[in-house]
Amino acid sequence: MHRLYPCLLGLALFASCSAIRDDAFSSSRTNKKPVAHNTVVECILYDGMTKESTQLTNLSVNSEVQVLDTVDAYFVRARVTENGKVLNGYLYRTCFSQR
Template identity: 60%
Template sequence: MNIRLLYALMLVLLSSCSAAKDETAGKRGNQGPVSFTTVVDCPLYDGMSKSSAQLTSITSGMEVQVMDTVDAYFVKARVTKDGKTLNGFMYRTCFPQK
């Protein structure tokens, strides 16, 4: 009888561990663009370097959709300016720190 109780307890513990793991798996992958407001004037580049061509200049207080955090310095961004949607890269320092 004690062995059956031990097996039942082990099954309960194993199922609770796997259920907790399933809840947190893939949370980041389903996240879409996040809107931010710029805190300084920044350029929107077509690449990830300062020598890349500048697509437009973003003024302070404009809304920008951040698509992805590319690396430690740049984010992939989408901006609508003058009725046109532009995709490019911006420095992380253009946005408020969280």
């Protein structure tokens, strides 16, 4: 019985940590509209979520980006319009100011 308490405590801590979500870029699950943000540093729009992913475009400082979704702790799914062409891809969260 005494072994069960640490296991349950560990499980409860794990569940509470995994339930925490950074909602800096999205306000709720029901609101799926893109949110416009400006980059604060030069960034690269990738077609995937790794450094080995293909680079779609380079964004300069203060480029307007539509954030579609927060994918994980490091990336956001974004839409960029460049020369009349719409590009969808992934950006590092560090491209934006902290809110």
